[in-house]
Amino acid sequence: xxxxxxxxxxxxxxxxxxxxxxxxxxxxxxxxxxxxxxxxxxxxxxxxxxxxxxxxxxxxxxxxxxxxxxxxxxxxxxxxxxxxxxxxxxxxxxxxxxxxxxxxxxxxxxxxxxxxxxxxxxxxxxxxxxxxxxxxxxxxxxxxxxxxxxxxxxxxxxxxxxxxxxxxxxxxxxxxxxxxxxxxxxxxxxxxxxxxxxxxxxxxxxxxxxxxxxxxxxxxxxxxxxxxxxxxxxxxxxxxxxxxxxxxxxxxxxxxxxxxxxxxxxxxxxxxxxxxxxxxxxxxxxxxxxxxxxxxxxxxxxxxxxxxxxxxxxxxxxxxxxxxxxxxxxxxxxxxxxxxxxxxxxxxxxxx
Amino acid sequence: xxxxxxxxxxxxxxxxxxxxxxxxxxxxxxxxxxxxxxxxxxxxxxxxxxxxxxxxxxxxxxxxxxxxxxxxxxxxxxxxxxxxxxxxxxxxxxxxxxxxxxxxxxxxxxxxxxxxxxxxxxxxxxxxxxxxxxxxxxxxxxxxxxxxxxxxxxxxxxxxxxxxxxxxxxxxxxxxxxxxxxxxxxxxxxxxxxxxxxxxxxxxxxxxxxxxxxxxxxxxxxxxxxxxxxxxxxxxxxxxxxxxxxxxxxxxxxxxxxxxxxxxxxxxxxxxxxxxxxxxxxxxxxxxxxxxxxxxxxxxxxxxxxxxxxxxxxxxxxxxxxxxxxxxxxxxxxxxxxxxxxxxxxxxxxxxxxxxxxxxxxxxxxxxxxxxxxxxxxxxxxxxxxxxxxxxxxx
Numbered sequence: 170x171x172x173x174x175x176x177x178x179x180x181x182x183x184x185x186x187x188x189x190x191x192x193x194x195x196x197x198x199x200x201x202x203x204x205x206x207x208x209x210x211x212x213x214x215x216x217x218x219x220x221x222x223x224x225x226x227x228x229x230x231x232x233x234x235x236x237x238x239x240x241x242x243x244x245x246x247x248x249x250x251x252x253x254x255x256x257x258x259x260x261x262x263x264x265x266x267x268x269x270x271x272x273x274x275x276x277x278x279x280x281x282x283x284x285x286x287x288x289x290x291x292x293x294x295x296x297x298x299x300x301x302x303x304x305x306x307x308x309x310x311x312x313x314x315x316x317x318x319x320x321x322x323x324x325x326x327x328x329x330x331x332x333x334x335x336x337x338x339x340x341x342x343x344x345x346x347x348x349x350x351x352x353x354x355x356x357x358x359x360x361x362x363x364x365x366x367x368x369x370x371x372x373x374x375x376x377x378x379x380x381x382x383x384x385x386x387x388x389x390x391x392x393x394x395x396x397x398x399x400x401x402x403x404x405x406x407x408x409x410x411x412x413x414x415x416x417x418x419x420x421x422x423x424x425x426x427x428x429x430x431x432x433x434x435x436x437x438x439x440x441x442x443x444x445x446x447x448x449x450x451x452x453x454x455x456x457x458x459x460x461x462x463x464x465x466x467x468x469x470x471x472x473x474x475x476x477x478x479x480x481x482x483x484x485x486x487x488x489x490x491x492x493x494x495x496x497x498x499x500x501x502x503x504x505x506x507x508x509x510x511x512x513x514x515x516x517x518x519x520x521x
Numbered sequence: 522x523x524x525x526x527x528x529x530x531x532x533x534x535x536x537x538x539x540x541x542x543x544x545x546x547x548x549x550x551x552x553x554x555x556x557x558x559x560x561x562x563x564x565x566x567x568x569x570x571x572x573x574x575x576x577x578x579x580x581x582x583x584x585x586x587x588x589x590x591x592x593x594x595x596x597x598x599x600x601x602x603x604x605x606x607x608x609x610x611x612x613x614x615x616x617x618x619x620x621x622x623x624x625x626x627x628x629x630x631x632x633x634x635x636x637x638x639x640x641x642x643x644x645x646x647x648x649x650x651x652x653x654x655x656x657x658x659x660x661x662x663x664x665x666x667x668x669x670x671x672x673x674x675x676x677x678x679x680x681x682x683x684x685x686x687x688x689x690x691x692x693x694x695x696x697x698x699x700x701x702x703x704x705x706x707x708x709x710x711x712x713x714x715x716x717x718x719x720x721x722x723x724x725x726x727x728x729x730x731x732x733x734x735x736x737x738x739x740x741x742x743x744x745x746x747x748x749x750x751x752x753x754x755x756x757x758x759x760x761x762x763x764x765x766x767x768x769x770x771x772x773x774x775x776x777x778x779x780x781x782x783x784x785x786x787x788x789x790x791x792x793x794x795x796x797x798x799x800x801x802x803x804x805x806x807x808x809x810x811x812x813x814x815x816x817x818x819x820x821x822x823x824x825x826x827x828x829x830x831x832x833x834x835x836x837x838x839x840x841x842x843x844x845x846x847x848x849x850x851x852x853x854x855x856x857x858x859x860x861x862x863x864x865x866x867x868x869x870x871x872x873x874x875x876x877x878x879x880x881x882x883x884x885x886x887x888x889x890x891x892x893x894x895x896x897x898x899x900x901x902x903x904x905x906x907x908x909x910x911x912x913x914x915x916x
Contacts, residue, residue: 171825
């Protein structure tokens, strides 16, 4: 039993945390996160030089990581710094390209930005309900809220082909892409496909898609843990310094006990994320990832709502950092399966 | 990051498992499984079996007759014991007084009392709470006044668990009335056979007799029975509270209870289908299971801290809060899974009914009500939040 990070991961964590706090500081983050391309492309290149993307891919795919704890190390730092860089799309794409045995050197060095288009308006999480269709190398359908899609050069698109799901590579320049900012910062896009040419990357891709999604879900859990830690620090600092009735509001038991409950939930969230990370690649991966995403969905929303409430009016302002963390924490639930979706997956394991 | 146990630890787990399989009497395990009331001789029998093996004082250092196990080994033992439905080890002598005497007791006290705890000669109980001193323990009023070589004790203790079986009681008493309340408390050992002591049962919410109130009227106790210095009782009390925290999360109990709830929900039917196929009920189970899976890791993380940094920190209060809430939620689900069948009051007639006992259902409502205590005793969950507020959040 060892709950410390390996030397390599600790170094990656330290350098990424330092990079984000030095260069992607809060003011800069807010400035770039809501205007196209919704992140800082110069910093993207620098981040890639740090090896962030290589850490997400296994050695035989050209990376130097790819394990559950590599993913959590990177995303916890991104969450802590509420970084809008489109790393999630890169992770999902790297997973799919690894499954396909395809070359991904341009993805890993950051020179070609990928996004992965799976969800649709009426199929935000369910692979079974996907309607986008591929016929003779042409794709038709609409992909909704494609993370990092606003300035991606290449899309990996899940589409129905005959009776199975397959993954196609579609050039952004061949499709109609409507990019936009998300309410919690960072970019996404609607991808409209109308007999748009695509190259098959993976046939019969359901298992590979689920595996990539699990990696993405784990990443989001870790991102939430980082963001919850940061939110909690901001909150505690506020409770210690904000005075009302002549005392720091942290002296009031009505707030103290709620603050303790948040810490309790955050520790549980950290624990279930560690557990899910340890199960990546194991038979029980899907079950534990579903458990983690369920707990995280709930904990993150609680932390967000309570942090706003305990701050009071100031948390309602754009200027306060806590408001941006709260938005990120709430909206993470809607990414790659919410509480209800994953709770159903857990319940499904009770059958028999 | 590595969540697995070492090869040595896994071998230790096998050893514990084998020992339990070979030595835990079936009738005791069955009684624990169905939630039957353990009698004094049941607990003594299990203590004796563990003592023969040298595992009874599993939290003690070797030089006092303990095992010297690491925090991880203790955890494994607790987990396996719960899994096997072993009776819990009565904590008052072994987990509470023992460590206190080892840390604060005189050589004479250690030599006299510790072996008697191990061989079952003395059954200990705890005299801490008073009617006016619950969460605010330092306000306790039971007086001990020095008179020559003796203390004369007057007052009342309450919530004395299993005091009806006990031979001795360790008490917090007031030896000084001026200054801060914490500074006038002493820790003293009292023979329950001393004249002037009366123990009365308190009938609990579910009808059981588990706790007692103890009245002291001019009870004369040798001054030699004082542990540590006069007026250092609060230090001892705080130390003891720290020891009470081993296994505070009750992960083993919860794992067992979750298994039982799932089994119950598989064989209980609603609308002609197993209850577990009802998505609303399944979701309730899943909610608790997810919390428990996280709790297991939270527990291991704190064990890891204890193992690598010496002692567990104040964050163990998190284990108390979350662990008790999980256990209570499982009791709640077991009761609800039974529906109206949970309603019969536990009685001889119920326990005598093989069909009910076979289902393992006889005591679920009673357990639910009895285990409301979990979030109250050992420092209520609100007191735990106060502790965390100061020690961890620094508010």
